[in-house]
Amino acid sequence: MRAGIAAPVAPLSMEEALAHLDPENASPDRLEKARPAVEAFVASAKPSSVMHDTPVLVRLAQADCAPFLGPTVLRSIDLAIREGEILGVLGRNGAGKSTLGLCLAGLLPLKAGQRQGPPGGYAFQRPENQFTAGTVHEELFTALPARMSAGEKTERVMMTLEAWGLAELARNHPFELSQGQKRKLALASLTISKRWPLLVLDEPMAGLDAHGAALLTQEILALRDNGHTIALITHDMDLALKLCPRSIVVGEGGILADGPTEALMNDAALLARSGLAEPASLAAMRWLKAVAPRLEAAIAC
Numbered sequence: 596m597r598a599g600i601a602a603p604v605a606p607l608s609m610e611e612a613l614a615h616l617d618p619e620n621a622s623p624d625r626l627e628k629a630r631p632a633v634e635a636f637v638a639s640a641k642p643s644s645v646m647h648d649t650p651v652l653v654r655l656a657q658a659d660c661a662p663f664l665g666p667t668v669l670r671s672i673d674l675a676i677r678e679g680e681i682l683g684v685l686g687r688n689g690a691g692k693s694t695l696g697l698c699l700a701g702l703l704p705l706k707a708g709q710r711q712g713p714p715g716g717y718a719f720q721r722p723e724n725q726f727t728a729g730t731v732h733e734e735l736f737t738a739l740p741a742r743m744s745a746g747e748k749t750e751r752v753m754m755t756l757e758a759w760g761l762a763e764l765a766r767n768h769p770f771e772l773s774q775g776q777k778r779k780l781a782l783a784s785l786t787i788s789k790r791w792p793l794l795v796l797d798e799p800m801a802g803l804d805a806h807g808a809a810l811l812t813q814e815i816l817a818l819r820d821n822g823h824t825i826a827l828i829t830h831d832m833d834l835a836l837k838l839c840p841r842s843i844v845v846g847e848g849g850i851l852a853d854g855p856t857e858a859l860m861n862d863a864a865l866l867a868r869s870g871l872a873e874p875a876s877l878a879a880m881r882w883l884k885a886v887a888p889r890l891e892a893a894i895a896c
């Protein structure tokens with residue numbers, strides 16, 4: 596069997612694998628062999644549980660948003676993110692996702708409208724853009740509030756290094772880390788101070804292999820379980836389906852859709868209009884449905 600089919604953490608290779616396993620033409624033997632892995636993939640891609648009606652943490656009302664020193668790209672945005680939510684922020688390249696995320700975090704001033712709620716922390720698409728210190732240890736140390744004593748800070752840094760599996764790298768320069776380690780350091784330095792109840796994660800899986808992405812998925816869920824509210828900017832539809840009960844689709848200068856991620860992913864017209872790919876898990880579900888009658892027929896022969 597192809598390695599790509601077997602790995603439930605490699606959603607990108609599932610589409611490729613299924614393309615070579617046409618339910619009409621592949622032999623029943625090959626289909627039967629592939630079926631358990633496809634079933635496991637679909638099971639692992641299950642959408643997360645439904646949203647709860649928690650209080651609104653941050654709200655944008657009639658907000659016009661512009662990138663730094665750039666023109667207004669989004670107009671009249673009404674968006675509320677609730678405590679404990681992981682909100683998917685989807686849309687094609689250049690749609691304005693990062694601009695919206697920076698406004699949501701309060702890091703970019705609005706051109707019009709209002710923002711309510713505490714400031715948020717922002718994990719940049721390129722984690723390097725976030726690093727300011729010469730070592731991993733210092734990066735975390737300087738992220739702590741000035742009122743803490745040096746002893747307290749050192750203790751907190753040690754605990755954080757351990758928790759994120761970065762202890763061995765404490766003396767390294769942040770730029771020397773692997774892409775996955777840089778992501779961890781970026782998230783660790785944002786969360787060490789417990790200063791930001793809202794975290795905006797801008798394409799956090801960029802540059803990670805399937806293993807790194809699976810680890811980061813667990814970290815994002817752990818951050819949510821620790822009381823953070825998260826806006827997850829991504830164009831990985833499988834990730835959105837898995838982690839985000841609710842998503843928005845950004846496009847055409849505004850929010851094109853706002854609702855349960857599963858419903859958005861099943862809206863072919865919306866996906867086409869906003870230039871989004873269908874999640875591989877939906878294609879895998881269709882494949883299982885198409886394969887079942889063929890295999891039943893083969894067994895009956």
Ligand SMILES: Nc1ncnc2c1ncn2[C@@H]1O[C@H](COP(=O)(O)OP(=O)(O)O)[C@@H](O)[C@H]1O
Pocket residue numbers: 662663664665666668686687688689690691692693694695
């Ligand atoms: N600093 C800037 N100055 C002018 N235009 C910008 C700047 N940054 C981004 N843009 C433009 O604003 C639009 C939205 O960008 P961005 O928010 O980065 O989109 P996304 O994150 O969805 O790819 C794009 O057309 C982009 O080219």
Ligand SMILES: [Mg+2]
Pocket residue numbers: 692693694720797
């Ligand atoms: Mg962006």
